[in-house]
Amino acid sequence: MxxxxxxxxxxxxxxxxxxxxxxxxxxxxxxxxxxxxxxxxxxxxxxxxxxxxxxxxxxxxxxxxxxxxxxxxxxxxxxxxxxxxxxxxxxxxxxxxxxxxxxxxxxxxxxxxxxxxxxxxxxxxxxxxxxxxxxxxxxxxxxxxxxxxxxxxxxxxxxxxxxxxxxxxxxxxxxxxxxxxxxxxxxxxxxxxxxxxxxxxxxxxxxxxxxxxxxLPAPSADSGPRVQRDDDRWVLQIDVPGVRAADLELVRHDDEIVLGCAGRTRRVLLPSVLRRCEIERAGVAGGVLTLSMAPDPAVWPRG
Missing domain, CATH: 3.40.50 (Rossmann fold)
Known part of the structure; x- marks a missing residue:
């Protein structure tokens, strides 16, 4: 359908x-x-x-x-x-x-x-x-x-x-x-x-x-947010087709990130595994926003 x-x-x-x-x-x-x-x-x-x-x-x-x-x-x-x-x-x-x-x-x-x-x-x-x-x-x-x-x-x-x-x-x-x-x-x-x-x-x-x-080009089947583990870090990728790094604004707000471009905004709920993580780096390449995130020591359980 x-x-x-x-x-x-x-x-x-x-x-x-x-x-x-x-x-x-x-x-x-x-x-x-x-x-x-x-x-x-x-x-x-x-x-x-x-x-x-x-x-x-x-x-x-x-x-x-x-x-x-x-x-x-x-x-x-x-x-x-x-x-x-x-x-x-x-x-x-x-x-x-x-x-x-x-x-x-x-x-x-x-x-x-x-x-x-x-x-x-x-x-x-x-x-x-x-x-x-x-x-x-x-x-x-x-x-x-x-x-x-x-x-x-x-x-x-x-x-x-x-x-x-x-x-x-x-x-x-x-x-x-x-x-x-x-x-x-x-x-x-x-x-x-x-x-x-x-x-x-x-x-x-x-x-x-x-x-x-x-x-326009058909999207791939996995076009939604994607999470991967990279050693002790997490990597979150979000498609933003056609958006350049200089044009994208990014703000962390509680369990969400707020994306902005050309005066428009969109809230994206973080996957549950990332809600106690901090954003260390962010970059845009090829229409994909990549966030590198690490556990926040203030809220992450200590083993």
Whole structure:
């Protein structure tokens, strides 16, 4: 099973979608297009209802409210959740899926990880609301209804699954159908940077003319993070195709590393064996980030 996503927002995206569907149906009759128009998602409804009550009780300035809503309930969240559900259903059924994605490509690749992390962070807060937020006799904020906690958990799980699917070229193919000119060039650049930080590339670039489709090299089967032991050190390799060492920023944050390039960022969870290690050296060559890591004496058990 693979989900073939047509992105980029060009006027020819529907034609590209039809071409992808036709090509797949010659081999796999289960391939089908998908319409992302959807009624209000139950996850969005549950969280939005409680958020309105909390924000009304807090009486915050309008700009602060707008920032909170944009972070927790971005405008394209319903479409992202619908896409997540469709990919999960296609995986369960074992058929291909073709979707003309009406979401800005940079947001498609960036928002799922950020919102999944936000939802996951709120789960323990909502779960212990009466202790952490509004103790009896002190707090004035309304207690969340039980569906809110379930919605946060489901939303985090669905968006995390979508993020993993987008980062895995064995699960998703990404066909860029962007407009001509500077707008299309900017969308391609954004997509290439975000995908590079995910360790993958676009599958194909479809010009407006329809002729001369550019197919990018297929990724290897072991394109994910790879860990090897080197004497008393560990070596972690992460694919960052097309990124030069001078353009890559790297920050260690607890159990994660934060990769940055051209103003975009991506968080990568360290394998469990490396979470008590320190980064000694880092380098990029041939589109691969290599980290040499050694046990941190402050936290590593002494034998």
């Amino acid at each position: 693979r989900a073939h996503l047509v992105v980029g927002g060009g006027d020819h995206s529907s034609a590209v979608t039809a071409e992808v569907v036709a090509a797949l149906r010659n081999r796999q009759p289960g391939a089908r297009p998908s319409n992302l128009e959807t009624p209000v998602d139950p996850v969005v409804l549950a969280i939005d209802t409680h958020l309105d009550r909390v924000l009304a009780a807090l009486d915050l300035p309008a700009p602060v409210v707008a920032d909170l809503i944009a972070t927790i309930l971005p405008r394209d969240l319903p479409q992202l959740l619908r896409l997540a559900r469709e990919i999960a259903q296609a995986q369960t059924a074992g058929h291909d899926l073709v979707v003309d994605v009406d979401i800005e490509v940079a947001r498609l690749l960036d928002v799922p990880q950020r919102v999944a992390r936000a939802f996951a962070a709120f789960v323990p807060v909502v779960g212990r609301w009466e202790v952490l937020v509004a103790p009896e006799g002190i707090g004035a904020l309304p207690m969340p209804d039980p569906p809110v906690l379930a919605a946060l958990r489901e939303g985090a799980e669905m968006l995390d699954g979508l993020d993993r699917a987008l980062a895995d070229p064995m699960v998703t193919s990404l066909h860029l159908a962007a407009p001509d000119g500077p707008v299309g060039a900017a969308r391609r650049a954004d997509a290439e940077v975000l995908l590079a930080l995910m360790g993958r590339t676009l599958t194909a670039v479809h010009p407006v003319s329809g002729a001369g489709v550019e197919y």
